Amino acid sequence: MKAFGTFYGVGVGPGDPELLTLKAINVLKGAQVIAVPRSSDSSSDGLSQALRIAEKAVDLKGKEMMELLFPMTKDRESLKSARKEAAAKVAGALKAGKSVAFITLGDPMLYSTFSYLVPLVREVAPEAPVKVVPGITSYGAAVSAAVVPLAESDEKVIIIPAAYDIDEVKGLLKSFDTVVLMKVNRIFDSLLDALVSMGLDGSAILVSRVGWPEEKIVTDIKSLRGGKLDYFSTVIVKKGI
Amino acid sequence: MKAFGTFYGVGVGPGDPELLTLKAINVLKGAQVIAVPRSSDSSSDGLSQALRIAEKAVDLKGKEMMELLFPMTKDRESLKSARKEAAAKVAGALKAGKSVAFITLGDPMLYSTFSYLVPLVREVAPEAPVKVVPGITSYGAAVSAAVVPLAESDEKVIIIPAAYDIDEVKGLLKSFDTVVLMKVNRIFDSLLDALVSMGLDGSAILVSRVGWPEEKIVTDIKSLRGGKLDYFSTVIVKKGI
Numbered sequence: 001m002k003a004f005g006t007f008y009g010v011g012v013g014p015g016d017p018e019l020l021t022l023k024a025i026n027v028l029k030g031a032q033v034i035a036v037p038r039s040s041d042s043s044s045d046g047l048s049q050a051l052r053i054a055e056k057a058v059d060l061k062g063k064e065m066m067e068l069l070f071p072m073t074k075d076r077e078s079l080k081s082a083r084k085e086a087a088a089k090v091a092g093a094l095k096a097g098k099s100v101a102f103i104t105l106g107d108p109m110l111y112s113t114f115s116y117l118v119p120l121v122r123e124v125a126p127e128a129p130v131k132v133v134p135g136i137t138s139y140g141a142a143v144s145a146a147v148v149p150l151a152e153s154d155e156k157v158i159i160i161p162a163a164y165d166i167d168e169v170k171g172l173l174k175s176f177d178t179v180v181l182m183k184v185n186r187i188f189d190s191l192l193d194a195l196v197s198m199g200l201d202g203s204a205i206l207v208s209r210v211g212w213p214e215e216k217i218v219t220d221i222k223s224l225r226g227g228k229l230d231y232f233s234t235v236i237v238k239k240g241i
Numbered sequence: 242m243k244a245f246g247t248f249y250g251v252g253v254g255p256g257d258p259e260l261l262t263l264k265a266i267n268v269l270k271g272a273q274v275i276a277v278p279r280s281s282d283s284s285s286d287g288l289s290q291a292l293r294i295a296e297k298a299v300d301l302k303g304k305e306m307m308e309l310l311f312p313m314t315k316d317r318e319s320l321k322s323a324r325k326e327a328a329a330k331v332a333g334a335l336k337a338g339k340s341v342a343f344i345t346l347g348d349p350m351l352y353s354t355f356s357y358l359v360p361l362v363r364e365v366a367p368e369a370p371v372k373v374v375p376g377i378t379s380y381g382a383a384v385s386a387a388v389v390p391l392a393e394s395d396e397k398v399i400i401i402p403a404a405y406d407i408d409e410v411k412g413l414l415k416s417f418d419t420v421v422l423m424k425v426n427r428i429f430d431s432l433l434d435a436l437v438s439m440g441l442d443g444s445a446i447l448v449s450r451v452g453w454p455e456e457k458i459v460t461d462i463k464s465l466r467g468g469k470l471d472y473f474s475t476v477i478v479k480k481g482i
Contacts, residue, residue: 023257025263110391115390136262150350
């Protein structure tokens, strides 16, 4: 009987191909199948970006590419069936003894489709080992690019993904030293109002597309009011900067 | 006039030399001076670990090594004077046109001495460029090793460093989906009591020395009561695991 392949989650970082780790590169080189998450929503194009980054760091020619389609929807049933279908494809390759590297923007354990797939793949192919290669996160790269420490000494950090309401954010801004707000593009103007009303707009920076040619680091965030922001925009509020 | 050298903060990740990024390796290869933070407290040996990791990934022979001593103390005055002295040493090399790579465990922008040095170096050598290479954090590597997603969907993450009180932690555990508690070794038993009383001990894992030969991933954290924990121990509480 053939041994099962290993299912790898590989973080490729936020954009700069030099931010892949040696381990990520070695796993991508060794894997037989590269699993590429794709969003059906062509306007955001978010999930195939991982492939653009990986291809710049590693020669993927000759690899078997496995496209996995995940619809951009809140509909639980279609999400569930898309994930099940993806898991079945991955499990099929693992059962055939092939190692599968699922590439993911940033880190596979933070807001990534990979983490939804793991239990589903384990259901179908429980014998296949699962290994994760951590990646540089977008907020980690953002604070590095801006040379703003995320936290020092006994400061606490809170990371908030895209979905939230402004009143809750205001409460969190009061309680935490550092607040990372990911994917702020849709609520930026109301976030800006909240920051100005709390006297915190001077303590905030906006970073978008860190590591890409179109990278933007903005310290005067008031200048962005009313403009169109990139989907990959993060605001970091750090008291005292 | 000679151009100023660049002051680099380079994250070498939590332990596994394969978790250095390509950028970290390239910067270390190119730098003329490697600045190595050292703690005067030889029992923890915490801060020279960065060198042990970097040396495994890059040949540092022939580089000028610059030891920077930071006392393990809460005394503000001696901390301040140690940091000033370190900054003066770094600035001296930068003014001589040498690039200085300050290596740091994990990430230079998260609980690192590097972030304290930056403003002090800028005071003395404002013309020297400062660049930061982000690193894989210990908690990022920990959740990867344990294959436990840090956050999914709209979940929030809280990162708490070593210094905190248990009542505050209890409040945060009530309110948030994922709580990362770093350097728990000194307060582990009271943290365990709190988790048990909240019915959350089954949702917690302890990871220490991730990526080192002595790496430990413990899911039955009750088994650790009363034992001696490593200085680099992180507890991750994730509701629903």
